[in-house]
Amino acid sequence: MAKVNLTIDGQSVDVEEGTNLIEAARQIGVEVPHYCYHPGLKIDGNCRMCLVDIEKSPKPQIACNTKVAPGMVVHTQTDKVKKMRASVMEFLLINHPLDCPTCDQAGECRLQDYYMKYDRIPSRFEETKVHKDKMIDLGSSVMLDQERCIACTRCIRFCRDVAGQDELALANRGDHVTITTFPGKKLSNPYAGNVVDICPVGALTSDEFRFKKRVWYLKRTPSVCTGCSRGCNIEVHHEGNKIYRLIPRYNPNVNQYWMCDEGRHGYHFVNDNRVLRAQIIKNGAMQEVSFAEAAAYLASQLKTMNSSEIATISHAGETNEVLKAFDEFSKNVLKTDLRYYSRNEVKNPSSDTILRTADKNPNQAYINDLKLKPVSEIKNAQAALVLNGLSEADFEILKKKNIPILAIFAANVGDALPHASVVCPIPTFAEQDGHLTNVNAVVQKISQAFAPRGESRLVGEWLDAITLALGMSAKKAEAVSVF
Ligand code: SF4
Numbered sequence: 041m042a043k044v045n046l047t048i049d050g051q052s053v054d055v056e057e058g059t060n061l062i063e064a065a066r067q068i069g070v071e072v073p074h075y076c077y078h079p080g081l082k083i084d085g086n087c088r089m090c091l092v093d094i095e096k097s098p099k100p101q102i103a104c105n106t107k108v109a110p111g112m113v114v115h116t117q118t119d120k121v122k123k124m125r126a127s128v129m130e131f132l133l134i135n136h137p138l139d140c141p142t143c144d145q146a147g148e149c150r151l152q153d154y155y156m157k158y159d160r161i162p163s164r165f166e167e168t169k170v171h172k173d174k175m176i177d178l179g180s181s182v183m184l185d186q187e188r189c190i191a192c193t194r195c196i197r198f199c200r201d202v203a204g205q206d207e208l209a210l211a212n213r214g215d216h217v218t219i220t221t222f223p224g225k226k227l228s229n230p231y232a233g234n235v236v237d238i239c240p241v242g243a244l245t246s247d248e249f250r251f252k253k254r255v256w257y258l259k260r261t262p263s264v265c266t267g268c269s270r271g272c273n274i275e276v277h278h279e280g281n282k283i284y285r286l287i288p289r290y291n292p293n294v295n296q297y298w299m300c301d302e303g304r305h306g307y308h309f310v311n312d313n314r315v316l317r318a319q320i321i322k323n324g325a326m327q328e329v330s331f332a333e334a335a336a337y338l339a340s341q342l343k344t345m346n347s348s349e350i351a352t353i354s355h356a357g358e359t360n361e362v363l364k365a366f367d368e369f370s371k372n373v374l375k376t377d378l379r380y381y382s383r384n385e386v387k388n389p390s391s392d393t394i395l396r397t398a399d400k401n402p403n404q405a406y407i408n409d410l411k412l413k414p415v416s417e418i419k420n421a422q423a424a425l426v427l428n429g430l431s432e433a434d435f436e437i438l439k440k441k442n443i444p445i446l447a448i449f450a451a452n453v454g455d456a457l458p459h460a461s462v463v464c465p466i467p468t469f470a471e472q473d474g475h476l477t478n479v480n481a482v483v484q485k486i487s488q489a490f491a492p493r494g495e496s497r498l499v500g501e502w503l504d505a506i507t508l509a510l511g512m513s514a515k516k517a518e519a520v521s522v523f
């Protein structure tokens with residue numbers, strides 16, 4: 041696309057034709073404050089916070105809806121511009137309830153941030169503020185506080201233009217304006233949680249996150265959603281080895297600015313229901329043991345078996361690195377050709393043309409690359425080594441074929457666990473680095489947010505310890521440098 045040269049605050053800049061002034065300024069590190077503008081939404085131009093001076097223009101212009109033009113000279117810091125920003129802030133804050141001490145948006149609220157940057161004028165308002173309803177359950181886990189809303193319409197535009205469901209609207213006028221769903225209807229689109237992320241103030245909050253954690257305590261780790269094969273880019277927000285929320289991370293090639301609610305709320309398996317200690321069958325009952333004892337016990341069991349009759353069952357939810365290490369262990373250490381995989385099977389899976397795919401496995405693509413067979417094709421084996429759980433159907437197949445589970449590498453408690461002779465706790469996606477290959481063959485990185493829970497160990501560590509206990513030399517399976 042052709043480039044346009046213009047001047048912003050005295051700096052010459054070349055930007056693509058069609059760029060608006062907020063984005064053009066951003067490219068040279070100049071922030072033009074805004075509420076209603078969002079790069080992923082259609083432009084509305086209602087908040088007036090982004091007014092800038094343009095030479096030869098008789099009056100200030102909104103930067104969000106003004107495209108760059110050759111030779112344009114823009115000023116974002118003139119006295120007139122600063123006075124306009126302060127006036128917009130004063131206007132927005134007239135009826136604002138100033139709930140900051142209890143508001144979940146505190147710490148990432150544009151009213152707070154811009155007040156400190158552009159306003160800092162004591163309130164001149166002496167009348168009684170307009171009071172509106174608080175704690176309205178809009179649906180989809182989204183709570184509305186009408187008093188905090190600044191009527192920027194971001195949420196309305198998101199539902200209408202991105203989620204494709206026209207569920208929200210403005211009602212009333214002037215200082216009684218509020219957003220609302222249509223009478224008798226709830227917010228129910230599968231992407232509704234995004235309105236919480238894009239609300240620039242604390243009017244829309246997540247029922248799941250409200251009052252759980254002040255945001256400045258949260259650490260943010262870039263990662264990828266494991267809820268389906270789309271692999272939306274996300275940030276994991278966590279503290280003290282616990283996830284408090286997932287929010288989308290911009291990737292123009294995968295998910296733009298968004299994620300679905302299934303993925304957003306699908307992190308509880310990291311916090312709850314975890315396998316924290318290794319277990320082995322001893323005297324007919326499961327007993328907790330150390331990592332070393334479990335690895336040695338598993339190796340001693342493997343030594344008694346015909347290795348070519350041991351089946352290994354990978355899982356379409358693990359990373360490329362883990363799958364490769366498990367597969368190499370199967371081929372090179374166990375020397376078995378009985379290499380299968382299990383996958384999360386969902387009845388009537390949700391899917392659409394926005395992001396959600398019907399395949400709820402984040403890494404089926406890499407399983408396909410490894411050319412593993414589904415468990416339904418398993419015939420006979422002495423025993424099975426299972427990576428990260430079995431689907432219900434696959435568990436039934438093993439039971440029917442009388443194939444005992446020798447070991448299961450598991451992050452969460454599941455139906456198959458009590459049937460395994462050895463349980464090896466492993467980390468979830470939030471506790472390890474690695475890569476996942478999405479439905480379009482895009483290889484994406486996940487990063488460790490916090491250390492593995494309890495005494496869980498990386499799959500590679502387990503495989504190395506078992507290999508050593510079998511009297512073979514281990515070659516740091518986790519460090520396979522193929523990506
Ligand atoms: S609820 Fe938030 S996003 Fe929606 S109009 Fe009000 S301030 Fe804007």
Ligand code: SF4
Nearest residue numbers: 265267268272300303
């Ligand atoms: S579309 Fe799939 S990958 Fe994206 S957020 Fe939803 S579940 Fe996660």
